[in-house]
Amino acid sequence: MTNIIAKLNRTFDHQIRLGIMSILSVNESVDFNTMKELLELTDGNLASHLRALENAEYVQVTKQFIGRKPNTQYQMTELGRNDFKEHLNALERLIKPNDPAEKNDNESNNKVQITKKVTLLKYFVK
Amino acid sequence: MFMVMNKQIEDIKEIRKMMEKSSKFTSINGLSLIIAGVFATIGGWYAKSLLNNQYESTDLILSLFITALVILVLAVGVISFFAWRKAKKNNQSLLNSVTRRAAYNLLVPLVVGGLFSLLLLLRGDMALVASSTLIFYGLSLVNASKYTFSDIHILGICEVIIGLLAAVFLYNGILFWILGFGVCHIVFGTIMYIKYDLKKK
Numbered sequence: 001m002t003n004i005i006a007k008l009n010r011t012f013d014h015q016i017r018l019g020i021m022s023i024l025s026v027n028e029s030v031d032f033n034t035m036k037e038l039l040e041l042t043d044g045n046l047a048s049h050l051r052a053l054e055n056a057e058y059v060q061v062t063k064q065f066i067g068r069k070p071n072t073q074y075q076m077t078e079l080g081r082n083d084f085k086e087h088l089n090a091l092e093r094l095i096k097p098n099d100p101a102e103k104n105d106n107e108s109n110n111k112v113q114i115t116k117k118v119t120l121l122k123y124f125v126k
Numbered sequence: 127m128f129m130v131m132n133k134q135i136e137d138i139k140e141i142r143k144m145m146e147k148s149s150k151f152t153s154i155n156g157l158s159l160i161i162a163g164v165f166a167t168i169g170g171w172y173a174k175s176l177l178n179n180q181y182e183s184t185d186l187i188l189s190l191f192i193t194a195l196v197i198l199v200l201a202v203g204v205i206s207f208f209a210w211r212k213a214k215k216n217n218q219s220l221l222n223s224v225t226r227r228a229a230y231n232l233l234v235p236l237v238v239g240g241l242f243s244l245l246l247l248l249r250g251d252m253a254l255v256a257s258s259t260l261i262f263y264g265l266s267l268v269n270a271s272k273y274t275f276s277d278i279h280i281l282g283i284c285e286v287i288i289g290l291l292a293a294v295f296l297y298n299g300i301l302f303w304i305l306g307f308g309v310c311h312i313v314f315g316t317i318m319y320i321k322y323d324l325k326k327k
Contacts, residue, residue, distance in 0.1 A: 015140045022144035027223070030148070034222055038148050088141075091134050118138055121145065 008094070009087045011056045016041065016049045021084045024059065024076040032072045050074065058083065085122060092118040151228045151274045153220065156319025158208035162201035163311030169197035170304035177300065187247060194259075197307075228273035236266040256299030260289030260306045275322065281314045 012018055019039050023030055036046050053059045058080030062073040076084075096115050146152075173193050176186060213220045239262020246255050264285030271279035285306050292302035 015137060018137055018141055019144040022141040023148040026145045026149040030223070034148075037218065037222070038144065040217075091138060094134055095131060095138075114135060114138060117142065121138070121141055 008090045009083055011052065011058065012084070012087050014049065016045070017053060020046075020049060020053060020074075021058065021076070021080065024074060025081065025084060029062070029073045029075045032074070035074065053080070056080075088118060088122050092122070149224060149273065151224050152322070153209040153213040153216070153218070153225075154205070154274060154278070154318070155208040155212050156315045156317070156321070156323050158205045159311045159315030159318060161204045161315075163308050163313075163315055165197050165200050165204070166311065167304055167308030169193050170300055170308055173303075174300045187250070187252070191247060224273055228270050231273065232266050232270035234266075235262055235269055239263065239266065253296045253299070254293060256303045257289050257293040260285050260292055260302065262289075263306075264289055275318060277314055277318050277321070281310060284310050284314075 012021065016039060020035065023035060023038055032046070032050075035050075036043065039046060050059065050061075054061055057077055060075045060077050062075065064071050064073070092115055095118070173190055176189055176193070210220050239258060242262065243255050243258045246252075246258060264282045264287075267278050267282030267285060269282075271282060288302055288306040288310070292299060292306075295302075
């Protein structure tokens with residue numbers, strides 16, 4: 001068990017960062033304001049999490065000007081995509097019911113459902 | 127152990143929510159589709175009465191064209207108004223990258239289809255107009271459906287099938303028009319209203 005938990009990526013140990021990575025995994029590039037609106041966060045909060053992901057080289061930042069307004073675009077790096085996928089794999093293994101005797105249990109049925117959902121999510125993060 | 131599991135489940139919920147929210151346009155309201163369908167049905171009956179009174183003349187084509195245009199503007203207006211209201215209620219802006227992409231994917235086949243149907247109409251080729259509008263509209267929906275509810279995909283397929291049937295049974299154009307633009311929207315609007323709007327209340 002601890003072994004699997006160890007494989008969960010520490011950088012993603014926060015729902016906001018998971019949210020950012022999820023958004024970037026299904027969009028080519030997303031600007032700061034769209035991200036802020038989607039995650040319902042304040043500027044500072046979002047910026048600090050983005051910086052953490054940037055430092056881990058999971059997101060790539062492109063700054064540009066649209067007219068006079070600064071516009072910051074975020075993109076997922078190859079490394080980010082890989083590690084996010086690894087993280088999803090680890091989540092999947094963690095909640096996968098591995099005891100067949102438990103199968104009829106209601107709770108483990110629930111787990112099967114969630115495992116299926118994770119598999120589906122992974123499909124999007126190619 | 128259980129605490130760990132709950133956190134992971136919450137994480138997965140968040141991932142799923144963000145993937146959907148950032149890639150899907152969910153401000154379409156079922157009720158607005160129903161209203162648009164009712165408009166189309168009324169417009170269809172009106173066009174049918176026009177056809178019964180006169181037989182093919184430029185005047186008739188013009189009045190049919192104006193009827194169709196009025197219905198289109200009314201339907202698009204109602205759907206956009208409801209979408210704007212729903213987006214405002216959920217604190218989202220209606221003009222974001224998802225809606226822009228959805229609109230682009232909807233408009234490309236729709237504009238081509240509209241121009242093509244207009245050309246048919248101008249050539250006096252009335253027989254295939256109903257069919258071509260339905261087919262192109264259906265294909266537009268199929269094309270844009272990856273950015274919104276999956277029901278729209280099925281609605282698009284239905285429109286295409288009705289459009290093809292309209293080409294098989296020519297000269298019943300108005301009936302297929304009412305079926306495609308009226309009945310289909312009312313049926314799918316009801317389904318979507320029950321599935322997404324009623325549940326949230």
